[in-house]
Amino acid sequence: MSRSSPRPFGAPAAGRYWGVRASFSLRRLASLAFVAPLLVYLVAFYAYPLYRNLDLSLRDYTVRSFVQGNAPYSGWDNFSTVLHDPTFGPALRNTMVFTFVSIVFQYAAGLALAVFFNRHFRLAATLRALFLIPWLLPLIVSASTWSWMFNSESGVVNYGLHLVGVDPVGWLTSPDWALTSVIVANIWIGIPFNLVILYSGLQNIPAELYEAASLDGAGAWQQFRRITFPLLRPVSAITLLLGLVYTLKVFDLIWIMTKGGPGDSSSTLATWSYQLGFGTLLPKFGPGAAVGNILILIALVFGLLYIRVQRRQEA
Numbered sequence: 001m002s003r004s005s006p007r008p009f010g011a012p013a014a015g016r017y018w019g020v021r022a023s024f025s026l027r028r029l030a031s032l033a034f035v036a037p038l039l040v041y042l043v044a045f046y047a048y049p050l051y052r053n054l055d056l057s058l059r060d061y062t063v064r065s066f067v068q069g070n071a072p073y074s075g076w077d078n079f080s081t082v083l084h085d086p087t088f089g090p091a092l093r094n095t096m097v098f099t100f101v102s103i104v105f106q107y108a109a110g111l112a113l114a115v116f117f118n119r120h121f122r123l124a125a126t127l128r129a130l131f132l133i134p135w136l137l138p139l140i141v142s143a144s145t146w147s148w149m150f151n152s153e154s155g156v157v158n159y160g161l162h163l164v165g166v167d168p169v170g171w172l173t174s175p176d177w178a179l180t181s182v183i184v185a186n187i188w189i190g191i192p193f194n195l196v197i198l199y200s201g202l203q204n205i206p207a208e209l210y211e212a213a214s215l216d217g218a219g220a221w222q223q224f225r226r227i228t229f230p231l232l233r234p235v236s237a238i239t240l241l242l243g244l245v246y247t248l249k250v251f252d253l254i255w256i257m258t259k260g261g262p263g264d265s266s267s268t269l270a271t272w273s274y275q276l277g278f279g280t281l282l283p284k285f286g287p288g289a290a291v292g293n294i295l296i297l298i299a300l301v302f303g304l305l306y307i308r309v310q311r312r313q314e315a
Contacts, residue, residue, distance in 0.1 A: 050296070056289035066285055078286035082294070085287075087264050087272060095248065095268040095295075098183055103243040105187045107236070110194025115228065117195075118202045128199070135192035143256035146185040147172065150257070175265035178258045182266055186253055190246075194239055201235030202228070241306040248299050269295045 057078050065071035082088055117128050134142060149156050150171035158168040171181040205228065213223050229236075251270040254260060260267035260275060267275075269291055277288030 053289050053292055053296075056285050057293050059286060061285040063283065074286065078290040079294075082287050082290045087267065090264040091267045091269050091272045091291075094179055094264075094266060095270075098179065098186070098250070098254075098268055099244060099247045101183050102186045102190060102247050103240055106190035106194050106243060107198075107240055109187070109191045110239075111198050111232075111236075113191070113195045114198035114202055115224065117199060128195070131195055132192045134189050135196075139189070139252045140256060142189055143185065143253045146181070146188075147257050150181050172258050173262060175262050178262060178266040182254045182257050185257065186247065186250060189253070190243060194243065197239045197242075198232065198235060201232050205231050237309050238306070241302060241309060245299050245302050245306065248302070249295060269298075 058073060058075060059065075059071040060074040060077070061071040113131065117124050148154075152158060152168060152170045152173055155171070157171065161168065169177055171177050209227050209231075210223055213227060218226065249270055250268070251274060254266060254268060254271050255274065258266045260271040273288050273291035273295065275288075276284045276291060
């Protein structure tokens, strides 16, 4: 009987090695295939627009050069022009006032409603769903509705003031009231978001803590101050930071209601950027993009703050 030739040394180990390597390569390709749509989306709708906006702010674009793509490089001249523009100060101030007043009242009202609905009374779910309507409506519908309500001549707000003997107010036409009007509308729109997030946070607080506090004689205010508010602090931080980033870039509500006017009384960085780039017959693409980049930088700072707070909570 002839004896078979011996198997080469190391052949089984090498076969297993190449098999494992091929399997790893297939898994890696499958992972990249799943991630590819997300990468394409991020590049097409985030990275490239940001790059184009930065390029616009660093070049002297006109309508012709915008089409032909041969605008000369101007460096930081557009940013200097924007920072020295008389509109920059009022727009920045209005942005800060609009943002901080909105989120403070949105959070306060949302927290009060969340605590109210946390009692689980009859029809609580129905009423909570009705409070979500402002959040579900398209912004153009909400802005148009508030524009009608604040109309100086036929608005329901001035009609109510007339019934109690108060003179009509130019809510959208007076420089003293235009910013207040858009803030009120934005607060109304943002309350449901705060309600939903804070209500979810309240659901995670153990009911045993309230029962123990009641046995110790703590009242409703003491329970809120000693239990609810401290334990809700992580959720509150996330809610405020998300509201801050979102409110900084509100544009459509203000543009539909006042277009940033009268004058610059309700103009923010978002509306001013649009007005520079698209709101005139001779658009200023470079300065408009520069204002947009300043707004992006402000939002980025608060976005990084949000990420830091979230990581600290997860640690």
